[in-house]
Amino acid sequence: MAKKITRQNAKSSAAFSVADRLHSTAIHLLRRVRKQDVASGEGPARLSALSVLVFGGAKTLGDLAAAEQVKPPTMSRIVAGLARSKLVQITPDPQDRRRMSIRPTPRGVKLLHEGRQRRIEYLASHLAGLTPEELSQVAESTEILGRVLRNWA
Amino acid sequence: MAKKITRQNAKSSAAFSVADRLHSTAIHLLRRVRKQDVASGEGPARLSALSVLVFGGAKTLGDLAAAEQVKPPTMSRIVAGLARSKLVQITPDPQDRRRMSIRPTPRGVKLLHEGRQRRIEYLASHLAGLTPEELSQVAESTEILGRVLRNWA
DNA sequence: CAATATAGTTAGCTATGCTAACTAAATTCA
DNA sequence: TGAATTTAGTTAGCATAGCTAACTATATTG
Numbered sequence: 210m211a212k213k214i215t216r217q218n219a220k221s222s223a224a225f226s227v228a229d230r231l232h233s234t235a236i237h238l239l240r241r242v243r244k245q246d247v248a249s250g251e252g253p254a255r256l257s258a259l260s261v262l263v264f265g266g267a268k269t270l271g272d273l274a275a276a277e278q279v280k281p282p283t284m285s286r287i288v289a290g291l292a293r294s295k296l297v298q299i300t301p302d303p304q305d306r307r308r309m310s311i312r313p314t315p316r317g318v319k320l321l322h323e324g325r326q327r328r329i330e331y332l333a334s335h336l337a338g339l340t341p342e343e344l345s346q347v348a349e350s351t352e353i354l355g356r357v358l359r360n361w362a
Numbered sequence: 363m364a365k366k367i368t369r370q371n372a373k374s375s376a377a378f379s380v381a382d383r384l385h386s387t388a389i390h391l392l393r394r395v396r397k398q399d400v401a402s403g404e405g406p407a408r409l410s411a412l413s414v415l416v417f418g419g420a421k422t423l424g425d426l427a428a429a430e431q432v433k434p435p436t437m438s439r440i441v442a443g444l445a446r447s448k449l450v451q452i453t454p455d456p457q458d459r460r461r462m463s464i465r466p467t468p469r470g471v472k473l474l475h476e477g478r479q480r481r482i483e484y485l486a487s488h489l490a491g492l493t494p495e496e497l498s499q500v501a502e503s504t505e506i507l508g509r510v511l512r513n514w515a
Numbered sequence: 516c517a518a519t520a521t522a523g524t525t526a527g528c529t530a531t532g533c534t535a536a537c538t539a540a541a542t543t544c545a
Numbered sequence: 546t547g548a549a550t551t552t553a554g555t556t557a558g559c560a561t562a563g564c565t566a567a568c569t570a571t572a573t574t575g
Contacts (some may be wrong), residue, residue: 224490227500252529253389254530269554270553279532280532287531307554329378331537332569336508339510346499350402350504351384358390405562424523435565
């Protein structure tokens with residue numbers, strides 16, 4: 210049986226190609242940017258977790274795992290790595306000794322901002338050929354996708 | 363010394379925030395999508411390489427590594443995994459016996475398309491809340507970034 | 516024909532994801 | 546109160562995926 214062409218299918222079809230290209234583009238974009246981030250000496254998962262701490266303040270391991278959409282054992286190892294590099298400080302919660310409060314150290318804040326700077330300069334140099342209109346379109350789209358992510362089921 | 367505010371700095375500043383949010387958004391978007399892709403039983407690097415083969419035709423290992431921006435040993439292992447799962451077929455080049463031609467099997471094509479379908483349905487369900495204008499803005503931005511990637515140094 | 520260059524593999528390291536099974540602390544409730 | 550359960554995090558062990566260094570095998574060059 211042939212599919213009926215409906216408003217729903219037309220929408221799905223648009224979403225189909227957007228989703229597929231978006232996926233491929235995201236993969237290849239991240240591959241490139243990651244190569245700048247190696248200069249920091251820390252991997253992407255650690256930098257991403259550190260970023261959450263720097264911009265969102267102290268968190269427990271579980272909260273951090275939830276924010277980063279990984280399981281607790283994974284975040285446990287990421288945090289251990291960050292602590293080993295002295296980028297975060299771990300203090301036990303006196304109210305509940307099972308919990309830990311994880312916060313960035315000054316060194317962690319500095320490293321994150323330096324990495325951010327490097328990444329921006331690198332990306333910006335490649336976005337240099339874009340017109341202001343194109344750049345603002347990318348910004349707008351990023352905003353839209355950020356909203357989608359925050360409302361994700 | 364305080365930074366002089368110039369047209370250049372204004373542009374850098376815009377690129378700064380776009381690049382940073384783009385990076386974070388791409389990371390978190392891929393984390394979500396990857397969870398759909400596990401249904402395929404293959405990891406992201408394998409699916410991405412397979413996609414290149416399905417849409418771009420047969421390639422040598424070196425060409426595939428270059429296309430995926432990874433080193434030959436990495437691609438060697440990715441291809442070995444794809445071959446083990448019978449998703450690609452490897453034939454030696456009779457002209458140059460150091461080379462191999464890697465092409466997707468029918469099974470590989472099928473798996474890729476099924477995964478694509480799953481991914482689209484998943485992503486589309488989360489893009490469902492967007493207006494047609496927002497969706498086309500995301501599409502446009504993806505197009506722009508795709509062009510940036512193709513012209514990447 | 517010997518030296519060199521090229522294509523790909525192997526070995527071994529790190530990082531990042533997972534599940535299963537564990538420890539320790541807090542909470543529930545009989 | 547004290548035993549059972551729940552919750553927070555860790556440990557162990559597996560797989561994928563990235564890298565470099567060192568290797569094999571084949572082509573090319575001088």
